[in-house]
Amino acid sequence: MNRPRCETDDASLPRKARARLGRELARWAAIAGLAATLGCSGATTRQNTVESEHEPQANPAAEVPEDVWLDRIGTGEQQLARVCERGAKDRVATVLCDQSKNRIRSLPELYRALRLEQPEDRRVAVTTHSLSLSAKLVSSANPRVFVFAPNTAGTRQLDHEGVVATAFVRGEQLVELAALDPATYELNFYLLRFTQPCNEAGCTAEDLLTERIEASWTNWSLYSEHELQDTPLDCISCHRPFGAGSRKILLMRQVNDPWMHWGDFRGGDEQMCAGTLPDGVKPQVIATATGLDLLRALEGAKGRYAGVLVSELQAALSGENISDFLVDAENLVRASPVPPYPYEQLTFLTRETLCERFRLGTSPSWDAGRRESVLHGLPQPFYGPDLLDAEQHARLARGRAVLFEAGSSNSAFDVASSLISAEAAAAVGFVPREQDTAAEILRGMCVRCHSHEAEPGSNRARFNVEALDRIDPATFRAVSARLTLPKTSPKVMPPRRVGELPDWAISRVLDHLRDRCVEPGACP
Numbered sequence: 001m002n003r004p005r006c007e008t009d010d011a012s013l014p015r016k017a018r019a020r021l022g023r024e025l026a027r028w029a030a031i032a033g034l035a036a037t038l039g040c041s042g043a044t045t046r047q048n049t050v051e052s053e054h055e056p057q058a059n060p061a062a063e064v065p066e067d068v069w070l071d072r073i074g075t076g077e078q079q080l081a082r083v084c085e086r087g088a089k090d091r092v093a094t095v096l097c098d099q100s101k102n103r104i105r106s107l108p109e110l111y112r113a114l115r116l117e118q119p120e121d122r123r124v125a126v127t128t129h130s131l132s133l134s135a136k137l138v139s140s141a142n143p144r145v146f147v148f149a150p151n152t153a154g155t156r157q158l159d160h161e162g163v164v165a166t167a168f169v170r171g172e173q174l175v176e177l178a179a180l181d182p183a184t185y186e187l188n189f190y191l192l193r194f195t196q197p198c199n200e201a202g203c204t205a206e207d208l209l210t211e212r213i214e215a216s217w218t219n220w221s222l223y224s225e226h227e228l229q230d231t232p233l234d235c236i237s238c239h240r241p242f243g244a245g246s247r248k249i250l251l252m253r254q255v256n257d258p259w260m261h262w263g264d265f266r267g268g269d270e271q272m273c274a275g276t277l278p279d280g281v282k283p284q285v286i287a288t289a290t291g292l293d294l295l296r297a298l299e300g301a302k303g304r305y306a307g308v309l310v311s312e313l314q315a316a317l318s319g320e321n322i323s324d325f326l327v328d329a330e331n332l333v334r335a336s337p338v339p340p341y342p343y344e345q346l347t348f349l350t351r352e353t354l355c356e357r358f359r360l361g362t363s364p365s366w367d368a369g370r371r372e373s374v375l376h377g378l379p380q381p382f383y384g385p386d387l388l389d390a391e392q393h394a395r396l397a398r399g400r401a402v403l404f405e406a407g408s409s410n411s412a413f414d415v416a417s418s419l420i421s422a423e424a425a426a427a428v429g430f431v432p433r434e435q436d437t438a439a440e441i442l443r444g445m446c447v448r449c450h451s452h453e454a455e456p457g458s459n460r461a462r463f464n465v466e467a468l469d470r471i472d473p474a475t476f477r478a479v480s481a482r483l484t485l486p487k488t489s490p491k492v493m494p495p496r497r498v499g500e501l502p503d504w505a506i507s508r509v510l511d512h513l514r515d516r517c518v519e520p521g522a523c524p
């Protein structure tokens with residue numbers, strides 16, 4: 001990642017971050033804080049060195065790219081042994097490496113094993129718009145659910161061993177996990193991958209986008225962040241924002257209320273914009289939102305989603321719950337004997353965005369946030385509450401059968417990601433906007449994985465998007481080949497879960513690179 005390693009350059013940053021993390025000052029710095037640290041980057045870019053074969057293999061038909069990447073790493077017992085050999089002491093490792101506790105066949109059983117099953121032992125949070133690994137699958141019709149240990153507001157104190165969180169969205173046979181190791185005070189990240197009976201013949205969208213995905217698992221495999229590093233599922237490309245050698249952190253893009261994209265958001269009026277109204281004037285509505293009503297319509301009032309009752313999800317103060325969990329976890333680590341370290345969240349300014357858009361029809365704060373996100377190769381939270389357009393929202397409210405109307409040919413990934421409106425997809429950065437330059441497209445879609453921070457020796461280190469003042473013919477050919485692969489290929493770039501480049505954007509990028517070819521005419 002292109003972020004600076006400021007801990008060596010700017011000794012004052014950890015102190016500032018520490019001061020901000022007191023309980024009373026629980027909400028973190030805004031974008032400006034992170035932007036200010038950017039100036040301290042002393043990193044020099046280096047030219048790509050490209051030795052080995054660049055050509056992607058022939059495209060295997062309609063495989064799930066994630067399966068291809070993970071199968072290559074390993075599966076089952078052998079893979080579990082590899083993870084457990086690391087000897088981590090966080091709750092995920094101690095539970096899943098313990099044979100007496102690791103017979104898990106459903107999401108509720110995973111929660112039980114992790115001691116997150118009973119409502120009094122856990123907090124939950126739901127987001128209707130994620131900026132994470134699963135961003136493209138998440139919407140108010142298919143939200144992402146977090147289950148984590150209760151914080152200090154709950155019945156028990158959060159302790160080191162109690163920092164544990166799961167994240168799940170329907171559509172993929174994956175559960176993301178994070179937990180704090182009480183021996184090292186390191187946060188460890190894991191991906192649990194499971195299979196269902198449908199894996200035998202090939203799972204349909206319905207198998208993966210209904211409650212079926214949450215039970216009857218036939219098997220599971222566990223991956224630690226270490227094995228995922230040279231795949232597009234790399235956790236630390238986001239969860240270690242200050243680069244190699246710095247600490248991993250938990251993330252949240254909306255640390256301040258109002259928590260617009262979280263399960264309990266119900267819109268707001270002008271009072272959200274700091275009460276500038278003359279006496280007697282009724283505040284106007286600046287945003288409308290329906291919380292988890294759509295989920296309830298799809299699953300029924302007694303339904304379950306992510307192995308949790310919809311009623312429990314609806315009752316949760318989602319934004320506040322997870323924000324408190326992050327602050328408590330961070331304060332625990334800061335109070336431990338670890339040396340000071342940099343910490344910021346790339347915050348999205350919800351209130352400013354809503355209020356500016358209400359007054360001006362546009363939001364300078366949001367625009368600045370988007371530029372900042374693009375620099376980091378990250379998506380930017382949408383400026384509106386709902387990623388579905390009104391028509392789509394109303395269509396879905398009639399029942400989830402409409403999700404599968406197109407028949408069984410569409411993958412779960414396509415069904416879930418196609419719910420997101422074209423306006424939202426372009427604003428967030430899942431697809432480029434017409435006005436984006438080639439350099440912006442390359443940065444926004446590639447730099448998170450292809451910067452000078454990419455681990456030396458890894459495959460992705462062979463392409464560095466920060467060193468493209470000049471490009472050699474082999475790198476040009478590799479880029480050109482990767483960009484033009486079919487959208488479902490495990491080798492297509494950017495990986496489909498990150499974004500998609502339409503033909504006009506591919507041409508724009510390749511023209512830009514061709515102009516920088518070290519040998520004129522050698523980059524066809």
Ligand code: HEC
Pocket residue numbers: 127129130131132133144146165166167176177178189190191228233234235236237238239249250251252253322326
């Ligand atoms: C593209 C950046 C990105 C990548 C890659 C990523 N995450 Fe996250 N993660 C986030 C963001 C942003 C959040 C905050 C909630 C949201 O937006 O959904 C988050 C939230 C989480 C949470 C909930 C606790 C918290 O930090 O808020 C867990 C658990 C988690 N991620 C695990 C993982 C694991 C495991 C991996 C790798 C398999 C991973 N993440 C990869 C961006 C990322």
Ligand code: HEC
Pocket residue numbers: 050053054229230231232233442445446447448449450459460462463478479482490491493494495498
């Ligand atoms: C989420 C992470 C991620 C993003 C975003 C991403 N890539 Fe990659 N890329 C990888 C990984 C991992 C590899 C190595 C595995 C492989 O070869 O598929 C790779 C490999 C490549 C290679 C082959 C390098 C070689 O010589 O073997 C090229 C070229 C490439 N990516 C170009 C791009 C371009 C261009 C973009 C943006 C439009 C992009 N990638 C976005 C993860 C990513």
